[in-house]
Amino acid sequence: MHIRRTKDFKAGLIFIFFGIASAVFSAGYQIGTSAKMGPGYFPFALGGVLTVLGLVVSLGSLSRGEGTRKARSFRVKPVVLVLSSVVLFGLLLRPFGLVFSTVILIIVSSMASDEFKKKEAILNAFVLLAIVLIVFVYFLKFQIPLLPSLLVGRI
Amino acid sequence: MELVSNLALGFQTAISPLNLFYCFLGVLIGTLIGVLPGIGPVQTIAILLPATFALPPVTALIMLAGIYYGAQYGGSTTSILVNVPGEASSVVTCMDGYQMALQGRAGAALTIAALGSFFAGCFATLLLAVLAIPLSELAFKFGPAEYFSLMVFGLIGSIVFASGSVIKAVGMVVLGLILGMVGTDITSGTQRFSFGIPELADGLGFVPLAMGLFGISEIIKSLERREKREVLKSKIMGFWMSKKEIKAAAPAVVRGTLTGSLLGILPGGGVILASFISYMLEKKISRDPQSFGKGNIRGVASPESANNAASQTCFVPLLTLGIPSNVILAMMAGAMIIHGIQPGPRVISSNPSLFWGVIVSMWVGNLMLVILNLPLIGIWVKLLSVPYRLLYPAILLFCCIGIYSVNNNTFDIGLTALFGLLGYTFAKLECEPAPLILGFVLGPMMEENLRRGMLLSRGDPSIFFTRPLSLAFLLMALAMLIVIALPAIRRKREDAFREEGEKS
Known part of the structure; x- marks a missing residue:
């Protein structure tokens, strides 16, 4: 068998x-x-x-027959990077705020692509950050911590 | 005429400036995400759901419904111009739509897709209005046994229409039902499968589950594929169809609309199935089946009408029986509950302006779409030239923000990543996630009705077989199972899904 x-x-x-x-x-x-x-x-x-x-x-x-049909293999890189970018966002959001965690999410998840370019990903992160701040925070008024809680506490 | 006065009431609600504006916003966003591959109505509705909290319930539902049927319009644009389905329901449109585009008939293909969808939208709106009252009256006769059997029927439906092995689909349904049990049991107050985690006391969130299984796993799969997208460079000329094309397409639109409307109403059915079956049907009855896949306009007209019709008639079971028939409708049910409206037969009588307003807004929205769609195609094409490597991080970000804002907790974000991993694993093992989601949504309702039914009959399960309506649902479910088990039909079904697999 x-x-x-x-x-x-x-x-x-x-x-x-x-x-x-x-x-x-x-x-x-x-x-x-x-x-x-x-x-x-x-x-x-x-x-x-x-x-x-x-x-x-x-x-x-x-x-009992011959021949095995294998499952298609996992490619580790996209799985690990995409999932960890999401988990990192969740972990960092409360203590460090939306601004920081957005940049991390975009850069880490961008690395999952085979066509990753560092400068482009950083630029993308800042463009998306601006969109998020304008659309979600300014217009839709989402209640999300923006800056590191430590910093906000000091000011 | 009761129908006329109901529709008049609906019109009053739908054309108020506020509702008109949000209907417009909904269909615009819907078209946008329909055009973009990799993000669909499920994610979008989840992201925007919290943003609708401030709106009146009817306005919120009008906008969310607009996103859904708007996406069906947008999806066809991508299929025709880029040969990549913008939405899962537009998979079949790629076959003939892109061929038409290569032959310089992109304009005609886009026009028939839009006009066919509009015709289908008008018909489906009317059908919804006609069916709503009798069906909701029928629903008042339902006891727990009938509800339980209806849900069994719906779940079997989702199995029949899933691709791949039937037994694995059954397993996915059962797994979904089990996941639906997580959280506090309403009857006894016992915490089930929550392992002392406070965030699980209210159950697993629907949004993290759906986003993980569909959104995140889809992104990982796309990253593996490294597909190249080539936007049609040549100018799209001539939106007018030739006389010959109109003659071929018009009956196909009607057939697609009828098929789509019917399949949309069936529990477990939905847009993907509707576009598929209508394409198969069109090919079957054609005198020249060879021309399909080579730019036959009927291969665009029929499925595009069908998916739009189905995206509207699938509101029937939700609004009249309170049972969502697919993932999107489950989201809509969630939205209604958040806005304090329990989906079910009581909506029509207790909230007539909401009910008829939403229905009429669908017709208004379709009108906006057909006017909006064609002039905006230039913009959509530009948008499609944004490479995927810039797009998917944005989708991830919007997903994460959306998930967080549903409950303001970060636990759900972690949960989403977990379900993303699970969804990706299932995709590798060829287990379809759609039956799981439906099981998850129906699980708690099913358990409650099973318990109540068995309590009424003092533990005698024959209650499900002796009440005529309940028996009818169970027999229909059995019939569906027998039908797919028949070898001839099984082979056909495998063929249909194989074609789908190759294209997607």
């Missing part, structure tokens, strides 16, 4: 993981009876169903 379609095999594993997790945690809540369902009833049942589906998908990808 070997894995013929890695895509299905992995998708099945993800389903099994979430299914078991859901069933296990729901078992800790009150299950109740079918006439009077507790908070654990529905998610427990769903977890069971998802686990079975995951097993069917995974086992269906196994076969």
